[in-house]
Amino acid sequence: MQVQDDDKPYDDINITPMLDLAYVLLVIFIIMTTASVQGVKVNLPKASASVSLAKPQTKAITVSESGQIFLDAFPVTLGELEARLRTQKAVTPDFPIIVKGDAGVQYQKVVDILDLLRRLDLSQVGLVTGKQPGG
Template sequence: MQVNDDDKPYDDINITPMLDLAYVLLVIFIIMTTASVQGVKVNLPKASASVSLAKPQTKAITVADSGQIFLDAFPVTLGELEQRLRTLKATTPEFPIIVKGDANVQYQKVVDILDLLRRLDLSQVGLVTGKSPS
């Protein structure tokens, strides 16, 4: 019978499982940071109760305090907004829209957008408000 004299400790560490874990964490980090859409920061008016309107394919129309209009964080004019919404309606007849208007914006800008949505016969419209401070 022969005795094996290979009782020496390992000279190197297998780092393959550690690299696999690092790659998985890197992929998760990349996906999580790109998944959050930045949008446009506005000072929302406060309401006593707020409802979550988060649905797939929801389009967000934002009116900044300067009066600039944004469609999903991209600046547009009222004419461009109408054209893009007509194109979206042609591909998807019913899609939800949320309107976010800054508390300091002229009320007429928000009314113009709501009038445009009514003319395009888009009925799934919600107004976004912030939570009341109480």
Template sequence: MQMQADDKPYDDINITPMLDLAYVLLIIFIVMTTAAVQGIKVNLPKASDTPSLAKPKTVAITITDGGKIFLDAVPVTLDELAQKLRQRKAVEPDLPVVVRGDGATQYQNVVDVLALLAQLNITQLGLVTQRLVQ
């Protein structure tokens, strides 16, 4: 008895490896996107026990060790910072502001931001520090 070869072309495509690759790429995209949204990393100075000053509508100003200024994780110059804070203060007169200055930044950078806040008459002000570990 002779067996005849099947002359039909192979028309099934195995898509399982392609789906595995798509799922892995989707997971990598989700992890990388959430990791990039967490803000600017700065080395905060240490302080004694202080209560948390963050409120839901608090504006965060970050000063990096290189002297760059960020308003809610968006890089700005000192003039742009003044303009944006004026706009927000017009909407909310008691605008709470939190300043996060890197411990290695020049003191003058923090003083410039604090002077700007004083010019804009922003009185709800907090300086973020790390909790002192004992």
């Protein structure tokens, strides 16, 4: 006759909650690393406060110091920019756009881009600035 011992401690640990946590952290890491806006490095003008408008579908328009226009790090002319934005608007009618202009660029270039965005009826537009030193 065999006697069962009910007071025996458990020999194994349930690792399912730990694996769930690891998977959640992995998903968060993947989302955070791929959600950043691609662009070209420019010297941004300074402002007292800046707001991040980075979203997964955000388009970044950058004007370099030489006046070259970039759409998501790809050089474009003003006509190509208009065509690509019209195509994007057909797919996603109300997508956010951020405009980054170098501090040394001619103001007219940025105004031309803002005028183009107004003509295309794109209203979710943000201007990117850098932080002021010490602020």
